[in-house]
Amino acid sequence: MGLKMREYCRRMSYLTTLVIPIAVALVIAFVGLTHPQWPRVYFIIGFLAALILLPGVTLGLKLSCTPVVEEDVEFLGTYGPGWIGVRHANGAVARYHHRGLYEMHQSGHVRRGERLRLRFLEQEIISWESLED
Incomplete structure (x- = not known):
């Protein structure tokens, strides 16, 4: 992991580890609603992954970069x-x-x-x- 990315993850607040996944999930939901011709299952899986997996990833990055x-x-x-x-x-x-x-x-x-x-x-x-x- 690069030095700038490590510094960003270390300085990231715990609230940010929840806000980023929620924002990603909302973007996925918005794109899914505005493009009804695309298969819904992809958006459902992406939305759930953003809400379930992404908070763990961002929290893990923060904790692994904090000495x-x-x-x-x-x-x-x-x-x-x-x-x-x-x-x-x-x-x-x-x-x-x-x-x-x-x-x-x-x-x-x-x-x-x-x-x-x-x-x-x-x-x-x-x-x-x-x-x-």
């Missing part, structure tokens, strides 16, 4: 229901919404100052693990 970033951070504590604070290696303090880490801290399994390895997909924490045993 997963792994960082080692220091856990700072919780900042409200579901919100946690961490200090990155460069000293920047950030807050993220992650229900699992919040509950682990509330139950005493994750302590303040503990080193964690977080995996981010864009700005979402998708997984984590403790670096201390």
